[in-house]
Amino acid sequence: MTTDNNKMLRMGFLALALLCLLVASGCSTTPKQDVNLEPPRHKAEDVIKEGVDYAIDVYDPLEGFNRRAYTFNYYFDKFLYLPVVNTYEFITPNYVEKRVSSFVDNVYEFNNFTNNLLQLKFKQTGVTLTRFVVNTTVGVAGLWDPATYWGMERQPEDFGQTLGHYGVGHGPYIVLPIFGPSNLRDTTGLIADAMAFSAAGPPAWVDDDTTTQVFTAVAAVDKRHRAKFRYYQSGSPFEYDMIRMLYTSKREMEIAK
């Protein structure tokens, strides 16, 4: 049990540290306009109309922090995360990579289960439970995914989606260091899921710190290996805005499902 307490404590610290960081750097980044500057040929005031909604606008009071976190993530990727992932991809055959992904997905079925249940989606809860049983046994500890083959699709749900399901809005947009684009609702979900996972999920069943740490590391590498997204590679000078809009829309779609 001490393991769980430690985990939870660590999680709490992480959340607190994050919050401090957010508050500390929530400064505005709107460029200081020099009133003496000659106006451009196409002035913003002429084009942007009051009362017109813009798809690109997402509530983002922490933009100053967020843009810096976005850049931080680019460097974190470049100098640490991606080199590790590239090494992993280099030494691991594709076949093994797929088994690892299946294994990680299977362990995290715990979160899909709890969140489907919390949303009272009983059919999906049942499918998730059956998937876990089938894949853990027939699929050899989740290394294979025969459940999908037999028509039981994965039912991904997280606590951010559960909150959304019950009508919680996305709140301010947040770019989490390392984790990437998020918002207050989804960050809360991320923390809640992590705490539930470590308190009552597979780490609690195993109850071994080293195993949990190794799994967390493997899952982190596997996650980045599967995500094709690369910071600042879209070629758009407005990448920050575009990602913010698309992330928000994508989450809305996931919540609707």
Place this chain on the structure above:
Amino acid sequence: MLKQLNWIVGVCVCLLMLSSSLALAYDYPFDNPYIATVLNTPAEFTYDLPRETPVKIDTIKMFPEREIPGILWNFDELRYSYIRQKGPAPLIFLVAGTGASFHSAKMQIMQKAFYQAGYHVISLSSPTHPNFIVAASTSGVPGHLVEDSADLYRVMQAIWQKLSKKMEVTEFFLSGYSLGAAESAFIAKLDEQEKAFNFRKVLLINPPVSLYNSVLILDEMLEHNIPGGNDNFNAFYQSLIKGLTEVYVHGDDIEFNDQFLYQVYRYRKPKSDKKVAALIGVDFRISSRNMVFVSDVLTKAGYAVPKGLELGRHDNATDYLKVTSRLSFIDYFEGLFLPHFRAKDPNISERDLTRQMSLRYIEYYLRTSPKFGLIHNEDDIILLPGEIDYLRDLFGSRAQIFPHGGHCGNMAYPDNVTAMLDFFKAVNKNSGGYDNDNR
């Protein structure tokens, strides 16, 4: 007797050709050019290309002295990719289409196909891509075919200087799609004088005839197809997301991946072309506003960003996004492009410039040079009526025009990939050089 035999053989040959042409009917899945342009070639219909290649991504600095504005910090070095063959092989340069990078989906189709067929491949971003504008455009004002092609030619030479020790090259080829095809034609012309590569064969895939005309068509696709005009873009976007969501929620096994739109399409086919055309227009507007904003900031043109305003690395630029999203290519042409060229040559007219942005400008060269090949589509949406006939006339037997495919939609379709590879393979046989079949 002999005459009759000839006649019989002739008839047989005719019948054979007829039956084989029937057997080879073109089965690309979309005969609607707008759908083709958006969905391209779904995975189940594509030519069998390698999943992974030993592709290397590298950077080069073309203007070490250039001061890069803070907000464009990540565009300072030109990124490109190359794949090397182990032994001696021909090298092909590939040029991307409007707004696209060296790594775009269509570039990867070409890159993989040529690598598989035994070529060294070097892939370059379009001169309209923000990275190229910042790192490799001499003027910083993209869109001029002659100037942009000269920039590309300089980049090719710089990269070749860097890689020449790593590759054993027998001869040089060149190809590009869309705007990259038009640029390839101009690069080939330049190469006739400068002779840095002596390109042996040049293949143009879905080029515009007149860049100016094609861009107007694309602008109109956005402006004419969003109900209620541009002020209603948000409503259009929300209805699009709503439609996608409905399919995503109710469809089985629909995932967010590169086949997402195709999955949605199979579930619910659009009732009219309007929304699909608007989507193409939006896609183009996103490319063009990125280009315009970057050009404006880099050249301090005072177009949408006030002259003298320094935008830093983490500065908010959403207002400029909104402004440049509203401006058409004509606005760019009149507000930034024309003033730039007028400043260099006060006598230059609008007509002079639009004339230079067209394949007609080098018509005689294209008509007479045997090194060119053309792959195009009868129903390409970026061409005005009659322009495909112009190309057919211009390239004659050097043109292969497919009945469907829209704009570049069929590039990964087996017939198209084969046509692309065969064009270069044919010359290899004639020249007695590198040839896959004879090894």
